[in-house]
Amino acid sequence: MSHPERAAIRNRLLTAALLLLGALPLRAQDGGAIARRYKSAADRIIAAAMADTLAYSRLATMTDTYGSRLSGSPGLERAINWVLARMQDDSFANVRGEPVMVPHWVRGQESATLVSPRPWTLHMLGLGGSVGTPPEGITAPVLVVNSFDDLAAHAAEAKGKIVLFDSPFPTNVPPMEAYEINVAYRGGAASAAAKVGAVAALIRSVTPHSQQTPHTGSLRYQADVPKIPSAALSVEDAELLHRMQNRGDPIVLTLKMQARTLPDAPSRNVVAELRGSERPDEVVVLGGHIDSWDVGEGAMDDAGGAFAAWEAVRLIKALGLKPRRTLRVAMWVNEENGGRGGRAYRDQHLAELPKTIAAMESDNGVFRPYGFRFQGSAAGLAVAKQIGTLLDPIGAGLVEAGDGEADVGATIREGVPGFALSVNDSTYFWYHHTDADMMTVIDRDDFRRCIATMAVMAYVLAEMPEELPRQ
Template sequence: MKKTITLLFSLVVATVQAQNADSVAIRSIYNETLAHGKSYEWLRHLTKQIGPRLSGSTGAQKAVDWTKQLMEQQGFDRVFLQEVMVPHWVRGAKEEAYFRIGSKKTTVPIAALGGSVATSPKGVEAGVIEVKSFPELRALGPEKVKGKIVFFNRPMDPTKINTFEAYSGAVEQRANGATEAAKLGAVGAIVRSMASNADDSPHTGGMRYATGVPLIPTAAISTNGADLLSKSLKENPGLTFYFKQNCESLPDAKSYNVVGELRGSEKPDEIIVVGGHLDSWDLAEGAHDDGSGCVQAIEVLRVMKALGYKPKRTIRAVMFMNEENGLRGGVKYADLAKQNNEKHIAAVESDNGGFTPRGFGIVGTPAQRAKVDPWKPLLAPYGLAEIGAGSGGADIGPLAQLGTVLFGFKPDSQRYFDYHHASVDTFETVSKRELELGAASMAALVYLLDTHGL
């Protein structure tokens, strides 16, 4: 009995000592990041000197070159590229749109959706059918839809506290609206922007066409524009809508994932990934989506190196290419990991903006999630209260098939869809303090993953 008590006491002491060591290490991570962080100035360069970075564009290649050079300058143990062929869609000349009531024309802001075809050089003008769901559209039938422009006007649900849940409830209109409208003979589709605020900035995003269905042009309209069009339709059901867009899809282009790593000292074959996606939509600087995630990932490695921390496991910062309109970078990374028999124990992704940290969503088994529970008191003092089952991230998602546990960084979500995929997603909308807190949060999690494993 005495030996049992002694053993239990020793275990308790060891646990307390380990927690104290972890607490000190995490505090040093935050101190280094908040006092000497580089992520904000890196984001300034990425957004202001390089700017929009849609896959296949000159901006995307400049971002590849710059992030590779940046990680080399930081002295990481290895920096390398992974070649990947990506879609190359271009917007062309700025879109035009208005609705006509008699001889009066009212201009509204639109933006072609990524992957859409162009209108004819003269544009397209037709009557408008407003709907809020696919079942509502189908109930109208071809006799009421043929030859018309379908206007999808279901807003994001403002009662959802988690704005990503509201986004998920509305985004099918953007993704599949053109296909559903074309099945019934529509000549075009206009979709209310996936935005949580009222403004005049149209929010673009990816859409797709089903096989065997006519390809009709589709564009997003700003939320203010959508409200005005809806109101005008109720007052003047016979109005017509005109829009012209000049986009096209070019042959796939060669691009790259950019990878930097710190080599593990004890278990170098076990890999922990932290990353974001380097591409952004062409309308803006891509500060929150996802320049923030990229510079935060690089900062994680910089902080560890600055503190003289020698990781047990190999830690990689990955700048994924083509999340926005294809996810080919994430798929290629996972394919190469499988091909090279790499063991990825965990992956952390930041792709929800550079806002105040709230926690991490975890994709893994109950036993793996339970392994994280003892870490919660260590992270709670830094505002990381929302830690549990959730989503990981689009780019790291393909790693799940390899048994990798996925962690999605969760900042406050309330403002994200004010900026998402729109021209207002600029450097000026990012708080230095919030960005650095996010980087420190990710570094703290990576430290715990490296120290304790899963």
């Protein structure tokens, strides 16, 4: 165990030196010693990424050919097979699918139809994990509320009704914070409504913008409460029903959902490596998730992120760069409705996590990147900020403290420094978990910038003799 101890002492000394250098005004201007050392390699990586066409082509081929990739679906497994074959084509090392048992929820046919005050086909998507309705559907009067508190105030009126939570996406905080607030209804509507005797629960889709676009996503049933069917309506239709209620119109609708949960299904995390030239047992892992919801083609959420990481490592390899440590591409499975892939990765790689230098994920869409949110020590952040300056030429040099993404969460909690690609997410929730999550969302140049951003950071983390400081 003497090698790690020596390495730790060396790292601490180097880090202290780096921080000192970085603190000097003259040095700070060009990002410090690390940035200067890797400027040439970073510029080559950026140039290659900004001219890249393969990643977009592959992303389109996979998403167009296999479509959406919900856990348990044949499309997901076919897509994984295709990716593994292409990674073999790329001559990556240790290309493999690591087994993960995943939940298997199936949507089936579904509809929500307004019966009164006038016929109208509502724009709906059942929520992931929901139980179904009887085959004839559930026809019931509707109670519209705007919050959990509002439901509590009208609890006596909810029995036997379909409760609709028309709670708008907050616009007074950034999108991700607004999502965290608003998604409470997606998760909790069903059990909250069931507690007061409702027969089904609907929510207003979790989004700041709509074109009659329903958004799916997971719900959470409370263990001690009856499970009732739950679905999202488009913003427009939720507002329509709310106005009808405000006018005193008697609202009745029929909800039909064939949704059901089948036994867990076998799936895989996708892993491939560029083995380190000097310290192959030290790993920088980067990726996104390969599964998606069962709508659209999951190009934004999150094939784009997964493929950006893949192409980042492929470009480093193609440029003939041979970083000291291993770069590992990971495409986690089941991010959307279980998080099994991220936890399985942590469990299956537990022994090597002490030597895992960083875990990086892109899962906010491959929009124009700002840089990274870094989850780790202050010393680690200081080094990451220095490396970040190498990305200033493409406007992606911002590194700030913040949370990592879902799939790397379990790994980060084991002490591994985390990097989340930070992007302009102003339109992310427009497409999130919808049929509009298609290749059309992907901007070629923004995607290239994301590839460059992940590649430069991952390369320097894998190449620099210093180990990124941990807690």
